[in-house]
Amino acid sequence: MTEKMVAVEPSFEDLYEEKKRVRNPLVPVGALMTAGVLTAGLISFRRGNSHLGQKLMRARVVVQGATVALMVGTAYYYGDNPWKSK
Numbered sequence: 001m002t003e004k005m006v007a008v009e010p011s012f013e014d015l016y017e018e019k020k021r022v023r024n025p026l027v028p029v030g031a032l033m034t035a036g037v038l039t040a041g042l043i044s045f046r047r048g049n050s051h052l053g054q055k056l057m058r059a060r061v062v063v064q065g066a067t068v069a070l071m072v073g074t075a076y077y078y079g080d081n082p083w084k085s086k
Contacts, residue, residue: 024074030067037063 041056 024070026070027067027074030063030070034060034064034067 037056037060041053041060044050044056045053
């Protein structure tokens with residue numbers, strides 16, 4: 001009996017090492033805060049209080065920026081550094 005040599009192609013997952021997926025629990029909180037401030041700002045604009053609406057829109061930009069900074073910071077802290085020698 002001769003055994004047939006079967007070439008097994010590696011799967012896509014086998015070609016790359018497994019990366020640990022890191023989740024920062026503050027990112028969803030920041031996203032919900034952004035949505036809440038945005039909703040409050042739109043409601044105040046709709047009711048005619050443009051001064052409060054403008055303040056809330058500025059607050060939304062700050063909260064949204066903080067959320068993006070958390071995402072970038074988490075990716076940088078846990079990610080691979082291409083400039084680092086191995």
